[in-house]
Amino acid sequence: MASTQPAPDGTVPVATELLIRFRRLLGDDGVLAAEDELIVYECDGYVVEKKAPDVVLFPTTTEQVSEIVRTCNEFDVPFVPRGAGTSLAGGCLPVGGGVMISLTRMKSILEVNLQDRYAVVQPGLVNLHLTRHLAGTGFHYAPDPSSQGACTIGGNVATNSGGPHTLKYGVTVNHVLGLEVVMPDGQVVEFGGVAEGLAGYDLVGLFVGSEGTFGICTQVTVRLTRDPDAYRTLLGIFETVGDATQAISQIIAAGIVPAALEMMDQGIIEAVEAAYGFGFPLDAAAVVLIEVDGLEVAVDDEAERIIRLCQEQGAREVRRAETEQQRALLWKCRKQAFGAIGRLSPSYCTQDGVVPRTKLPEILEFITDAGERHGVRIVNVFHAGDGNIHPILLFDERDEEQIARVFRASDEILGKCIDLGGSVTGEHGIGVEKLEFMERLFTEDDLDVMASVRMAFNPRGSCSPGKMLPTAGACGMEHIERSHPGKQAAS
Amino acid sequence: MPDNTGEMVPATIPELGRWLAANAKGDRRPVLPVGGRTSLGFGMPADPASVEVATSRLDRVVDYPARDMTVTVEAGCRVSAIQEALKMEGQRLPVDVPLAHRATIGGAVASDAGGPRRFGFGTLRDYVIGIRCATVDGRLFKAGGRVVKNVAGYDLCKLMVGSGGSLAFVTEVTLKLKPLPTSSAMGWACFDSGDTVSDLLGDLSTSRARPVAIELLGPKAARQLTAESRQALPVGPLLLGVAVEGNPVEVEWQVDVLDRELRAGGATDVTWARDADTKKLWSSLTDYQLGGESPVSIRACLRPSRTVDFVVAAIDAGVAVQAHAGNGVIHGHLPDDTIDATTAEEIIGPLRELAAKSGGQLVVERCESGWHDALSIWGPPRGDWPLMTSVKRQFDPDGLLSPGRGIEAAMQQLSDDGMDQQ
Numbered sequence: 001m002a003s004t005q006p007a008p009d010g011t012v013p014v015a016t017e018l019l020i021r022f023r024r025l026l027g028d029d030g031v032l033a034a035e036d037e038l039i040v041y042e043c044d045g046y047v048v049e050k051k052a053p054d055v056v057l058f059p060t061t062t063e064q065v066s067e068i069v070r071t072c073n074e075f076d077v078p079f080v081p082r083g084a085g086t087s088l089a090g091g092c093l094p095v096g097g098g099v100m101i102s103l104t105r106m107k108s109i110l111e112v113n114l115q116d117r118y119a120v121v122q123p124g125l126v127n128l129h130l131t132r133h134l135a136g137t138g139f140h141y142a143p144d145p146s147s148q149g150a151c152t153i154g155g156n157v158a159t160n161s162g163g164p165h166t167l168k169y170g171v172t173v174n175h176v177l178g179l180e181v182v183m184p185d186g187q188v189v190e191f192g193g194v195a196e197g198l199a200g201y202d203l204v205g206l207f208v209g210s211e212g213t214f215g216i217c218t219q220v221t222v223r224l225t226r227d228p229d230a231y232r233t234l235l236g237i238f239e240t241v242g243d244a245t246q247a248i249s250q251i252i253a254a255g256i257v258p259a260a261l262e263m264m265d266q267g268i269i270e271a272v273e274a275a276y277g278f279g280f281p282l283d284a285a286a287v288v289l290i291e292v293d294g295l296e297v298a299v300d301d302e303a304e305r306i307i308r309l310c311q312e313q314g315a316r317e318v319r320r321a322e323t324e325q326q327r328a329l330l331w332k333c334r335k336q337a338f339g340a341i342g343r344l345s346p347s348y349c350t351q352d353g354v355v356p357r358t359k360l361p362e363i364l365e366f367i368t369d370a371g372e373r374h375g376v377r378i379v380n381v382f383h384a385g386d387g388n389i390h391p392i393l394l395f396d397e398r399d400e401e402q403i404a405r406v407f408r409a410s411d412e413i414l415g416k417c418i419d420l421g422g423s424v425t426g427e428h429g430i431g432v433e434k435l436e437f438m439e440r441l442f443t444e445d446d447l448d449v450m451a452s453v454r455m456a457f458n459p460r461g462s463c464s465p466g467k468m469l470p471t472a473g474a475c476g477m478e479h480i481e482r483s484h485p486g487k488q489a490a491s
Numbered sequence: 492m493p494d495n496t497g498e499m500v501p502a503t504i505p506e507l508g509r510w511l512a513a514n515a516k517g518d519r520r521p522v523l524p525v526g527g528r529t530s531l532g533f534g535m536p537a538d539p540a541s542v543e544v545a546t547s548r549l550d551r552v553v554d555y556p557a558r559d560m561t562v563t564v565e566a567g568c569r570v571s572a573i574q575e576a577l578k579m580e581g582q583r584l585p586v587d588v589p590l591a592h593r594a595t596i597g598g599a600v601a602s603d604a605g606g607p608r609r610f611g612f613g614t615l616r617d618y619v620i621g622i623r624c625a626t627v628d629g630r631l632f633k634a635g636g637r638v639v640k641n642v643a644g645y646d647l648c649k650l651m652v653g654s655g656g657s658l659a660f661v662t663e664v665t666l667k668l669k670p671l672p673t674s675s676a677m678g679w680a681c682f683d684s685g686d687t688v689s690d691l692l693g694d695l696s697t698s699r700a701r702p703v704a705i706e707l708l709g710p711k712a713a714r715q716l717t718a719e720s721r722q723a724l725p726v727g728p729l730l731l732g733v734a735v736e737g738n739p740v741e742v743e744w745q746v747d748v749l750d751r752e753l754r755a756g757g758a759t760d761v762t763w764a765r766d767a768d769t770k771k772l773w774s775s776l777t778d779y780q781l782g783g784e785s786p787v788s789i790r791a792c793l794r795p796s797r798t799v800d801f802v803v804a805a806i807d808a809g810v811a812v813q814a815h816a817g818n819g820v821i822h823g824h825l826p827d828d829t830i831d832a833t834t835a836e837e838i839i840g841p842l843r844e845l846a847a848k849s850g851g852q853l854v855v856e857r858c859e860s861g862w863h864d865a866l867s868i869w870g871p872p873r874g875d876w877p878l879m880t881s882v883k884r885q886f887d888p889d890g891l892l893s894p895g896r897g898i899e900a901a902m903q904q905l906s907d908d909g910m911d912q913q
Contacts, residue, residue, distance in 0.1 A: 195851030205649025
C-alpha cells in the first residue's frame with residue numbers, strides 16, 4: 001500500500017529559496033508547505049496510490065500561474081495542476097513530488113454572452129456553479145459530470161469529462177470554444193476563441209483531455225446550449241440485469257437518442273435507497289433512468305416508444321417522474337450514488353470501461369463473473385446509453401490482500417472491454433491508474449506519435465510528469481518516477 | 492510506384508505505408524495526399540514537385556455495426572456512398588460536405604468540410620471518434636477507437652480534422668452517427684434591411700422551434716441558389732433560410748412557429764419547401780462555398796451576433812455572400828471583374844479588419860493562380876500559430892507533407908521576412 005512516507009531518493013525537494021519566492025509571489029496565504037496540510041493533497045478520488053506534493057500553491061491570476069511555472073523551470077522542479085481533486089484515475093497525483101498548482105481560487109465567471117452563446121470562466125469554477133448562474137436564462141452548459149457539485153471546469157477540460165447528458169449533447173470537448181493556457185515554459189497562449197471554425201489546427205480539441213500534460217489552462221470559453229423545450233423522465237424497473245441492458249440496446253437500435261440513459265443495479269439501488277429514500281424497489285435487479293428531451297409536441301411520443309421497448313424486454317414497470325421534485329430527486333439519486341457507497345464499504349474503486357453499446361449485456365455478465373471469481377463485491381451505476389460502464393469494486397483499503405483481488409478483477413474487466421472493441425476509460429482519464437493499459441490499447445507507433453505531440457507542448461516533460469503515456473516524460477525528467485506505483489505496491 | 496501521371500494510388504494501407512517509408516528514406520519527394528480533389532484549391536498552392544498520393548482505392552467500409560451507431564470507413568470512401576449505406580439503416584452523418592459525390596471522407600476530415608447543418612449538429616470534429624493515419628515516413632498510427640466515449644490517449648482525431656493533410660495521411664476514420672430524420676422543411680424569407688434581420692436572428696435564438704440551419708444570403712448568392720436549385724425563392728435584398736428536421740409532427744409544428752416568427756420579424760415574403768423539395772436546396776447551399784468561377788473566395792468566422800454587419804459590408808463591397816448565420820461562419824465570392832490581386836486586396840482588407848474586430852478572422856480559401864503571394868491567405872498571425880508550427884515539426888520535421896500549403900508555411904514566410912520577432 002502506498003502511504004505518506006518521506007520522499008524516497010530521486011524525488012525533487014523544494015528548496016527553501018523556492019518557497020521564499022513563492023511566498024513573495026502569492027503571500028503566505030497562497031502557499032501550503034506544512035506536512036500535515038499537504039496530506040489533503042496526497043491523492044484524488046483514486047485513493048490507492050498516494051504521494052503528497054512538496055508544496056501546494058493557490059494562484060489567483062494567470063500572471064501568477066505563469067510566474068510559478070517559470071520559477072519551477074528555473075529550479076528544475078516538476079509541477080502539476082489540480083482542480084477539485086475529484087479525478088478517479090490519479091490525474092492530479094504529483095508524481096515525483098514537486099509543486100502542485102491548485103486553481104481553486106481562480107473561480108470567477110468572467111463573461112456570459114447569451115447572444116453569442118458562450119461564457120468565459122476561470123478554471124477553478126465549480127461546474128454546478130456555472131449551471132446555477134445560468135438558471136433561468138434558457139441556456140446551460142451541457143457537460144454535467146456526476147461530481148458536478150465539486151469538480152471544476154478546468155478539471156473537466158483536463159479530463160474531457162462526460163456526464164449523464166453527454167449521450168445526446170456530447171462531452172466537454174464538444175463544448176469548449178477557446179482556452180487561455182500557461183504553457184509548460186510559462187508563456188501564455190490563447191487557443192481558439194469566441195468565433196468557431198478558426199483556421200489552423202484544432203489545438204483546443206487536442207488540449208481538452210490532455211490531463212494537464214500540455215500546460216495549465218487559466219481561462220475557458222465554453223459554449224452554451226439551449227435548454228430543452230420539454231423533457232420526460234422515466235424509470236424502468238427490471239427483474240434481471242440482462243433485460244435492462246437488452247432494453248437499452250433496443251432503445252438505441254430503434255434510432256432513439258435519449259438525453260440520458262443511466263443504469264443502476266440492485267447493489268447500488270440498496271445504498272441509494274437507504275441514503276435518499278426515493279422509493280426504489282429493493283427487489284429489482286436493475287433500474288434504468290431514461291430522460292428524453294425535445295419539443296413538447298414530440299417528447300410524449302418518444303417516451304411512449306421507450307416505454308413499449310422496455311415492456312417488450314420484460315420490464316416489471318416503467319414509472320414516470322410526474323413532478324419536477326420527483327425528477328430532481330431521481331437525478332439526485334443517480335448523481336450522488338457515489339456518495340451512498342460509504343454505506344456498503346469503507347473504500348471503493350470505480351472503473352470506467354467502454355464497450356460498443358450492443359456489448360453491454362456481455363460485459364455486465366462478465367463483471368458479475370469476475371466479481372465472483374475474485375471474491376470482490378461489485379455494484380454498477382453507469383452511463384448505459386454510451387456503453388460507458390462504471391463497475392464499483394468495494395473493498396477495505398486496510399486489507400492489502402483484498403486490494404490485490406480488486407486489482408485483478410479490475411484488470412480483467414478492462415481487458416474484456418478492450419477485447420469487445422472498447423476502451424479502458426470513457427471519461428475519467430488514464431491518469432496514473434491506467435497507464436499500463438496504454439500499451440494494450442495502442443501500438444508503439446501510436447504511443448510514439450502521441451509522445452511527439454507532447455514534445456511540441458511540453459518538451460521538458462516537467463508539466464504533469466508520469467501521466468497519460470507510459471513513458472515518464474521527456475528528456476531531463478527521467479529521474480521522475482512513481483515512488484509507489486499502486487499495483488506493484490499492492491500485489 | 493507512382494504511375495506516369497506522377498500519381499501514386501495505393502491499393503492497401505500497408506502499401507501506402509511502405510511507399511511513404513521508401514520515399515522518406517530514398518527520393519524524399521514532397522507528398523500531397525489527395526481525395527476527391529474538391530478542396531485542393533484551399534490555402535497555398537501545392538509544390539509542383541509533389542507526388543500526389545490518392546486514396547481512391549482505399550474505399551472499403553471496414554465495419555458498420557448499425558446498432559452501435561458507428562461506422563468505420565477507409566479514407567477514400569465517397570461521402571455520398573457512405574451516406575447511402577447509412578440511409579439503409581435509418582442513420583446519417585449530419586455534416587454537409589460539398590460535392591459529396593466526389594469528396595472522400597478522408598478529404599472531408601482533412602479540410603474540416605461542413606455546411607448549413609453545423610448550426611444544429613456541429614462539425615466533423617464532433618463525429619470523428621477514431622482515426623488511423625500514416626506518418627510521412629510511413630508509420631501507421633491510430634488514435635481514439637470505435638466507441639462513442641473514449642478518453643484514452645491524446646485526441647489526435649481533433650488534431651487531424653482540419654489539418655489539411657499537413658500532419659499525416661488519414662487512412663481510416665470511425666464516425667459517430669445520428670438517426671436520419673423522417674421529415675424536413677426549409678423556409679425562405681426576404682428582408683429589406685440588415686437591422687431587421689439582426690433583430691430577428693436575436694429572437695430566433697430563443698424561439699421554441701429548434702432550427703438545424705440558419706442561412707443568410709445576399710442578392711447575388713440568392714439568385715445563384717435559385718438558379719442552381721430550380722426553386723422559386725422570394726427575391727429581395729436579404730434572404731434568410733431556416734431549416735427544421737425531425738418527425739412530421741415536429742416539423743409541422745416548427746414550421747408554424749417559425750412562419751409566425753419570420754412574419755412578425757418583418758419578412759416581406761415567406762415560402763416553405765418540404766421534404767423532397769428541400770433536397771436540391773441542401774446540396775446547393777452546401778456546394779455554394781466552392782464558388783464556381785469566382786476569382787477569389789473568402790471565408791470569415793466571427794461572433795454570430797456580428798454576422799449581419801459583416802454580410803451587409805460584404806454585399807456593399809460587391810461580394811456574393813452566404814452566411815451560416817447561427818454560427819458566424821461566412822463564405823464570400825469576389826465579383827468576376829476583380830481583375831488582379833490588388834483589386835482583390837482592396838475588397839478583402841476592410842472585411843478582414845471587420846472580422847478581426849468581431850472576434851474572428853478572414854482567410855482566403857481560393858484565388859487565381861499567381862495571386863497567392865500578393866494576397867495574404869491566412870491573414871495576420873494568431874497567438875497559437877507558433878505552437879501549430881511546433882506540432883507540424885513533430886510530425887513532419889523535413890516538411891515533406893503538403894509542403895508550403897498551411898499556416899506553418901505562412902509562419903515560415905513571416906520569419907523569412909524577418910517579421911517574426913518571437
